[in-house]
Amino acid sequence: MSELRTALADALGPLYRIEREVRPVGEYRLFVATQSQNGTELLVKVLPAALSLGIDDLQFERAVLLIAERLRHPNLVRPRGAGRAGSFVYHTRSFVPGTTLRAWIGNNGAIPLARAVEILRGILSGLAHAHDAEVDEPLERTRTLPLWLTEWLRLRWADAGRALAAMRPPPPSSSQSSQLFA
Numbered sequence: 531m532s533e534l535r536t537a538l539a540d541a542l543g544p545l546y547r548i549e550r551e552v553r554p555v556g557e558y559r560l561f562v563a564t565q566s567q568n569g570t571e572l573l574v575k576v577l578p579a580a581l582s583l584g585i586d587d588l589q590f591e592r593a594v595l596l597i598a599e600r601l602r603h604p605n606l607v608r609p610r611g612a613g614r615a616g617s618f619v620y621h622t623r624s625f626v627p628g629t630t631l632r633a634w635i636g637n638n639g640a641i642p643l644a645r646a647v648e649i650l651r652g653i654l655s656g657l658a659h660a661h662d663a664e665v666d667e668p669l670e671r672t673r674t675l676p677l678w679l680t681e682w683l684r685l686r687w688a689d690a691g692r693a694l695a696a697m698r699p700p701p702p703s704s705s706q707s708s709q710l711f712a
Contacts, residue, residue: 534559537616538574546572557581562625571625572610582619594621600663605656 546563557578594612612621
């Protein structure tokens with residue numbers, strides 16, 4: 531464990547400081563890092579060691595940057611970057627404080643119908659955007675969506691823990707599925 535923290539601290543260098551580890555997601559380890567200059571928080575998601583060993587660093591970084599370039603939707607948390615920390619591969623995104631939709635319902639009970647419809651529209655809008663941007667393939671293999679409720683129950687959708695997307699050519703200029711949920 532300390533080996534991983536040390537490797538992350540070395541990889542993120544003087545720009546970011548590893549603050550704490552948050553709840554792991556499956557075999558993935560999650561850390562919050564703070565930018566030294568302005569205090570901006572970053573979530574660092576570390577892939578399992580077995581998966582990290584088989585990943586081409588350059589290809590992985592390109593895929594993450596391509597996804598970040600294509601995903602520009604208010605309900606999606608875009609990746610910020612990727613790299614290798616020792617033998618571990620990681621990718622980063624902005625840290626979004628909040629709770630999962632599942633945990634919120636478990637703690638507070640049912641969501642009123644009007645609010646549930648609003649949340650569902652946000653999910654569908656984000657899915658449509660990802661589909662139009664041709665980065666939906668990892669989502670098709672996902673059994674559960676990592677939905678995150680921020681303060682005031684605003685929905686943000688974080689990545690599904692899929693490290694690499696099978697990227698297709700850039701989408702055509704029409705955005706038919708986005709218009710369905712506008």
